[in-house]
Amino acid sequence: MKVGKRLENINEGNNFFYLTVALVALLISSGLAEVVGSGWIDRVLQIFIIVVFIVCFASLRFDKNWSRLLKTLATCWVIATLVKLIFDIREMDVLMLALTFSFFFGTFKSTAKQVLFHGEVNTNKVVGSVALFLLLGLMWAIVYLIIIEYSPNAFTGLEAISWGENFSNAAYFSFVTLTTLGYGDISPISPLAQVVVYLEAIVGVFYMAIVVSSLVSANLEHREKNNG
Structure with missing residues (x-):
């Protein structure tokens, strides 16, 4: 009941706070899951992804088109997870990664539309820009995991193990690349891995400039409309 009330309290004035917290919790849990043991890593991570699904749905339900697609993705992801657990089909890993990428991409698109292109800039939108940055890193992490599924030796320092066990390492490498720390x-x-990596580095360089200019532009446009 308390969880339901919490989700009901999410509105357009605070939705990106909940979204950002959910994404940070996902990143932290992926690291902590490794401490539990290899047999539990996939399951713990899958549970947290489901929680993120729920929070993202509640946070972005104001975008009707995305909320409908999110329901479809969540249903497919749960089915793929069950098939993987029951029949241990390797191809389900790639399908789950593809669904997870679609989820992050759709969430990024919906968030960007609400944060960058209209309305007054407030604290919620600034936090939303942080969520956008986290989503960028997570999308590239999923791409790296998909590459490893088909090319186990594409990276040095990343072993060809299950994506659940590798998620934390892929996310670490993704954010190190996105921030150009290297x-x-x-x-x-x-070659494919190298192309994907330098594309992420390019996006990381331009992200801040694009976000700041978009937020300033949206704020100025909002003020002009109010003053006009």
Whole structure:
């Protein structure tokens, strides 16, 4: 009952706070899951992804088109998870990764539409821009995991293990690349992996400039309409 009331309290004035907290919790849980043990990592991570699904649905339900698609993605993801657990079909891993990427991409698109392109800039929208950054890193992490599924030796420092066990490492490498830190402990080897990595670095460089200019532009437009 308390969880239901919490979700009901999510509105257009605070929805991105909940979304950002859910994404941060997902990143933290992926790291903590490794402490539990390899047999539990996939399940713990899957539980947190389901929680993120629920919070994202509640946070972005104001975008009707995305909320309908989110229901479809969530249903397919749950079915794929059950099939994976029951029949242990390897191809389900790739399907689950593709569904997860679609989820992050759709969430990014819906959030960007609400944050960057209209309305007055407030604290909720600033937090939303943080959520956009987290979603970028998570999308690229999923892409890296898909690459590893088909090319296990595409990266040095990333082992060809289950995506649940590898998610934390892929997310770490993704955000290190997105922020252009480049520690070097994980490196791309295959040509495809190298292209994907430098594309993420380019996006990371331009992200802040694009977000700041969009927020300023939206705020000025809102003020002009009010003053006009």
